[in-house]
Amino acid sequence: MDAEKSALWVARGICKSFPGVQALDDVSLDIFPGEVHALLGENGSGKSTLVKCMAGVYIPDRGELLYHGVPLVFHNPTEARVHGIATIYQEFSLVPTLSVAENIFLGNYKTHTNNGMINWPVIREKTRKVLKQLSLSLDPDAIVKTLSVAEQQMVEIAKAVSIDSSLLIMDEPTAALGLTETKHLMDLIRLLTSQNKAILYISHRLDEVFEIADRVTILKDGHRVGTAPISELKMSDVVRMMIGFDIEQHYPKETHVQKIPCLEVQNISSGNGVNDISFTIHVGEVFGLGGMLGSGRTEIARAIYGLDRITKGRISLNGQEVKFNSPREAVHTGIGLIPENRKTDGSFFNFEGPKNITISRLKTILQGPWLSLSSEKKVGLTYIKKMNISATAMERSVKFLSGGNQQKVIIARWLFSQARLLIMDEPTQGIDIGAKLEIYKVINELTASGISVLLISSDIPELLAMSDRVAIVRDGHILQITEGSGMSEYELISTASGVGPDEKVPS
Amino acid sequence: MNLMKKYLQSTIAGPIFALLVVVVVIALITPRFLHPTNMSNVSLQVSLVAIVAIGGTLVILTGGIDLSPGSTVALVCVSLAYLVKNMGVPLPIGILLMLLLGLLLGFINGALSTFGKIPSFIVTLATMNIYRGIAFAITGGLTIFSVSPDLDPIFYGRFLGIPLPFYYVVILYGIAAIFLRNTIPGRSIYAVGGNEPAARLTGISVNRMRLLAFVLAGLTAAIAGVLETAWLNSGAPSYGSDLGLGSIGAAVIGGASLMGGYGNIVASLIGALIVAFVQNGLNLHAVQSAWQDITLGLVIILAVGLDMWRNSIGEFIGRLFQVSPPGRSKD
Numbered sequence: 144m145d146a147e148k149s150a151l152w153v154a155r156g157i158c159k160s161f162p163g164v165q166a167l168d169d170v171s172l173d174i175f176p177g178e179v180h181a182l183l184g185e186n187g188s189g190k191s192t193l194v195k196c197m198a199g200v201y202i203p204d205r206g207e208l209l210y211h212g213v214p215l216v217f218h219n220p221t222e223a224r225v226h227g228i229a230t231i232y233q234e235f236s237l238v239p240t241l242s243v244a245e246n247i248f249l250g251n252y253k254t255h256t257n258n259g260m261i262n263w264p265v266i267r268e269k270t271r272k273v274l275k276q277l278s279l280s281l282d283p284d285a286i287v288k289t290l291s292v293a294e295q296q297m298v299e300i301a302k303a304v305s306i307d308s309s310l311l312i313m314d315e316p317t318a319a320l321g322l323t324e325t326k327h328l329m330d331l332i333r334l335l336t337s338q339n340k341a342i343l344y345i346s347h348r349l350d351e352v353f354e355i356a357d358r359v360t361i362l363k364d365g366h367r368v369g370t371a372p373i374s375e376l377k378m379s380d381v382v383r384m385m386i387g388f389d390i391e392q393h394y395p396k397e398t399h400v401q402k403i404p405c406l407e408v409q410n411i412s413s414g415n416g417v418n419d420i421s422f423t424i425h426v427g428e429v430f431g432l433g434g435m436l437g438s439g440r441t442e443i444a445r446a447i448y449g450l451d452r453i454t455k456g457r458i459s460l461n462g463q464e465v466k467f468n469s470p471r472e473a474v475h476t477g478i479g480l481i482p483e484n485r486k487t488d489g490s491f492f493n494f495e496g497p498k499n500i501t502i503s504r505l506k507t508i509l510q511g512p513w514l515s516l517s518s519e520k521k522v523g524l525t526y527i528k529k530m531n532i533s534a535t536a537m538e539r540s541v542k543f544l545s546g547g548n549q550q551k552v553i554i555a556r557w558l559f560s561q562a563r564l565l566i567m568d569e570p571t572q573g574i575d576i577g578a579k580l581e582i583y584k585v586i587n588e589l590t591a592s593g594i595s596v597l598l599i600s601s602d603i604p605e606l607l608a609m610s611d612r613v614a615i616v617r618d619g620h621i622l623q624i625t626e627g628s629g630m631s632e633y634e635l636i637s638t639a640s641g642v643g644p645d646e647k648v649p650s
Numbered sequence: 651m652n653l654m655k656k657y658l659q660s661t662i663a664g665p666i667f668a669l670l671v672v673v674v675v676i677a678l679i680t681p682r683f684l685h686p687t688n689m690s691n692v693s694l695q696v697s698l699v700a701i702v703a704i705g706g707t708l709v710i711l712t713g714g715i716d717l718s719p720g721s722t723v724a725l726v727c728v729s730l731a732y733l734v735k736n737m738g739v740p741l742p743i744g745i746l747l748m749l750l751l752g753l754l755l756g757f758i759n760g761a762l763s764t765f766g767k768i769p770s771f772i773v774t775l776a777t778m779n780i781y782r783g784i785a786f787a788i789t790g791g792l793t794i795f796s797v798s799p800d801l802d803p804i805f806y807g808r809f810l811g812i813p814l815p816f817y818y819v820v821i822l823y824g825i826a827a828i829f830l831r832n833t834i835p836g837r838s839i840y841a842v843g844g845n846e847p848a849a850r851l852t853g854i855s856v857n858r859m860r861l862l863a864f865v866l867a868g869l870t871a872a873i874a875g876v877l878e879t880a881w882l883n884s885g886a887p888s889y890g891s892d893l894g895l896g897s898i899g900a901a902v903i904g905g906a907s908l909m910g911g912y913g914n915i916v917a918s919l920i921g922a923l924i925v926a927f928v929q930n931g932l933n934l935h936a937v938q939s940a941w942q943d944i945t946l947g948l949v950i951i952l953a954v955g956l957d958m959w960r961n962s963i964g965e966f967i968g969r970l971f972q973v974s975p976p977g978r979s980k981d
Contacts, residue, residue, distance in 0.1 A: 491848055
């Protein structure tokens with residue numbers, strides 16, 4: 144209790160659930176002034192939910208937030224900010240068309256007025272002071288959208304400092320930064336902590352965490368696994384705590400790989416961060432892409448699907464060189480995409496199940512010049528039966544289906560259009576275990592019929608179990624390609640997080 | 651019984667019910683309302699708005715909006731009058747040229763809204779002014795009278811005792827309904843309006859579909875323009891000024907969502923009828939014409955409001971019974 148009293152901020156017993164998912168279960172965390180406290184965990188461990196509970200975006204179902212021992216409740220992010228918690232998200236909350244000074248004092252103009260008119264000289268002067276405090280050489284009148292991403296991030300930090308926050312929460316701050324910029328950020332963090340500010344640092348990059356953090360808290364599946372000073376831990380310990388000691392789940396993986404190449408990717412780079420990627424997917428193979436958030440896996444998929452322009456390299460599908468300028472061409476040639484965000488990019492909520500299934504190859508249900516609605520109904524029934532989709536999909540909009548059923552409808556769409564290669568981006572995200580198993584079975588059926596799958600998944604056991612081979616991606620490069628069964632979760636995370644070879648301990 | 655259940659669940663049930671209520675209420679307080687002569691007049695008056703509403707609905711289904719059809723009508727009236735009266739072009743050729751003009755004007759709207767990347771609201775706001783401006787320029791603001799005696803039967807002719815415009819409306823709506831329900835472009839239009847990123851990812855050419863909607867909207871406006879010229883046997887740059895807003899109103903009252911993807915073409919016809927009947931009712935009671943505009947505005951707000959509030963009302967009721975929205979996944 145004493146430790147809690149001297150702590151700056153304490154989160155105690157935080158519980159938060161969403162329909163079907165317990166995102167946080169009795170998580171506690173304490174932060175001292177002048178400390179860099181790292182928050183680690185795999186994708187889906189509850190990190191961002193915890194941050195949002197502390198930042199006032201969510202109200203926890205249970206648990207308390209204490210400031211200097213005093214319990215507080217934040218009903219919205221503004222309340223959190225007013226009490227001194229500033230959050231810097233990956234997507235900046237700056238107004239690109241306004242200047243640095245205007246952004247830093249956004250929402251704070253009222254306290255700098257002269258008879259109702261904004262006192263710009265005072266604001267500019269204060270901006271200069273804040274920037275000086277952080278050793279930043281930015282022009283207060285520079286328009287934010289002309290600044291580099293790193294500089295914009297500095298403005299965000301300056302904004303947090305200007306309102307005298309006691310705690311800065313930084314979510315993946317180095318995701319968009321290069322080496323020199325990262326170093327500058329580290330220096331800035333040290334400067335802030337010397338001014339007694341506390342930093343809650345969330346990152347997948349263990350090398351950085353070990354460089355800058357004082358203590359580490361690790362979450363897994365909504366639970367706190369442990370908190371310890373960084374000096375007492377080795378990277379291997381951290382990784383092991385992130386993975387946990389789960390009972391080996393049994394994934395129903397079947398192997399149907401044929402020797403024939405389906406997709407051959409040679410040295411491709413795209414305008415969106417793909418850097419000299421090469422790999423081959425064989426017919427009937429599940430090829431996994433593993434890596435941390437922001438590693439470039441989705442960008443690889445976008446390049447293959449014709450969403451991003453390929454600036455270098457070649458792609459061949461079934462032996463023929465192809466160049467897709469749009470998804471339309473990719474779809475036409477037999478590639479399908481099951482997008483990461485099925486609600487915004489995958490399902491048509493204004494259509495029922497059958498219409499969602501036929502939409503990518505309507506020609507198939509043509510009778511003469513007309514679409515045959517009765518054929519479409521039959522198609523719907525066939526796939527509903529085949530893939531065990533809820534029967535309400537026939538008559539009602541798919542928005543009434545569960546996530547798992549919606550996903551199956553989207554998969555049915557590509558089966559119907561006879562795609563030879565399916566790109567699946569986080570196919571079981573947000574789906575319960577029963578539906579997940581059904582999707583794994585579907586993947587087996589796909590590969591058995593000679594369809595290949597490019598699987599992107601942040602669920603590492605799933606990725607390793609269901610893929611025949613896995614490529615580890617970081618910063619748009621492929622670090623290595625191995626057999627799925629020949630790699631442990633531990634090794635994948637280590638490699639993807641940038642843990643050096645001398646740090647890796649065979650598990 | 652199954653048919654009954656399907657009917658009640660269909661999106662057209664609401665508008666039909668509203669229409670019935672309107673008809674019953676007006677008929678009860680207005681003795682001359684259901685008289686064949688009056689019905690005949692109404693069908694003439696509503697035909698123009700109804701036809702323009704076809705194109706307007708198509709554009710709205712793709713998630714766009716067309717403010718310009720009234721001006722297309724004006725330009726078509728004036729051009730047709732000019733070609734036939736002042737240049738002696740034979741009427742059939744003139745009409746054909748007008749249909750082509752409609753396609754062109756629609757194409758301009760569509761090209762600017764899709765490849766030009768300008769929001770359709772802005773594009774059609776501009777062309778609304780430009781097209782009518784051109785009409786003014788052609789006649790110098792004057793009306794061209796007595797265009798052609800052959801125009802009269804096009805509008806005032808009858809078949810089996812029913813005015814021809816009634817048939818035009820029925821045929822055009824029939825074509826539109828089949829287009830939307832049973833053709834690939836029709837289905838794609840719904841997909842584009844329902845979820846544009848998903849439509850793109852499933853291989854639909856989003857730009858092409860939105861362009862198509864605008865081109866067809868230009869065509870239906872041109873058809874209305876020809877009919878208006880036939881109705882008044884004249885062409886003036888002031889014609890058709892109510893048709894733009896009226897057609898959007900009809901679509902919206904019929905249940906089309908301005909977000910796109912939701913709507914039934916026949917419901918737009920019902921929307922047009924509701925507006926026409928209400929205006930007719932006001933006419934029969936010798937209400938000042940100013941009230942017609944006010945009524946149209948109020949009906950639109952009521953119709954759209956109910957549509958918007960329906961969601962909040964649904965959510966409110968849902969919260970009462972603690973039903974959480976389906977499909978939420980963890981972040």
